[in-house]
Amino acid sequence: MAVETIQDVLELTRQLHANLANMLGRASREAQQERLRMLLDYLSLHERELSRVVALSEDDAQAASIHTWCTDYFDKHPFDPEALERIDYANMSTVGVMRSLLAIHDRIIDLYRYLATHAEVPSVEELLNSLLALEQHEAMRMVRDAEELEDL
Secondary structure, eight states: OOOOBHHHHHHHHHHHHHHHHHHHHHHHHHOOSHHHHHHHHHHHHHHHHHHHHHHHHHHHSOHHHHTOBOHHHHHHSOOOHHHHHTOOGGGSOHHHHHHHHHHHHHHHHHHHHHHHHTOOSHHHHHHHHHHHHHHHHHHHHHHHHHHHHHHO
16 A cells, blocks of 8 residues: 555554454464463454544544645655564464564554654644554553453
8 A cells, every 4th residue: 555645644554453453353263372362352352443543533634634745754664564464463472462563553653753743734733643642542551451461
């Protein structure tokens, strides 16, 4: 997918969360360890909800905002969505799963932070800062909930 506008960024992150939700759901069905299955089920639901929220953000964004160009980030930081398909969550430890997901979320956070700091239109900056805060909050929530699961 060519990412050229903020709308493309939103679609990319929506798809990324939806794909992660599907991958984690499949991995949960394949995982042998109960604790890992529980974590993967939780994370799958979490990613599905993030996909839904990003889609709503896209629906709510002003048309002028989402058509703003943003190719420079991807010129410097190419993104390979196919690399995600090679992640074998079903055979990872719970710590490995969390490290992998946090690395993905960190990449999204870096993207939103970069785009927000380079936004020239206030409505674009506001939208990106809102999505940045959402991703940061949800990453922290994921870690907290995963740690609680480990304590069971």
